[in-house]
Amino acid sequence: MEQEGKNKVNGMEVENGKRETGSRKGVELAMRVLALVLTMTAAIVLGVAKQTKVVPIKLIPTLPPLDVSTTAKASYLSAFVYNVSVNAIACGYTAISIVILMISKGKRSKGLLMAVLIGDLVMVALLFSGTGASGAIGLMGKQGNDHVMWKKVCGVFGKFCNQAAASIAITLIASVVFMGIVVLDAMKLP
16 A cells, blocks of 8 residues: 555656656755765875975074975874764765665665755765865965964975865865755655
8 A cells, every 4th residue: 555645657656646757856866966976085185195395494583494305294284184084974875875766776765864964964064164174274275364374385385285276166066966866865755
């Protein structure tokens, strides 16, 4: 016996007089694959970001500067580590959700839909928080902060800063894609 309000018409499930076409499922799958690729790319780009430079440091004004080899890595800043971790978590979750949705095909219960929706909402929150945290530190590196005497580092470590900025932008795009997925998930619930 089928649930109230649901019927089968030409082999397709009809709910409240509307057919759920394969195009919506195809769009959701495409968006999940896009989210998977974006989160993986963002994690890799920031995770491997590293640049070493020789920086002149003047200890005493009357002496010549001392050349010191300095390295910038994402693992040196907790906000960047958080962003890499969030992207890795979102990537793993997306892979699992794709598998779950492919296995369950047309037999999706309200409980499964709600679990996936909640998971997607958590990923939105994590990705936006990762973007905010790493964006704030990235801005600090680009502009410096005169109040606490932090110098601009992007003038010295340009390649590293560009990789961090690219990863932050990709994470922001992934956040927006997950927002779209949440909207699609919410439309499936009655």
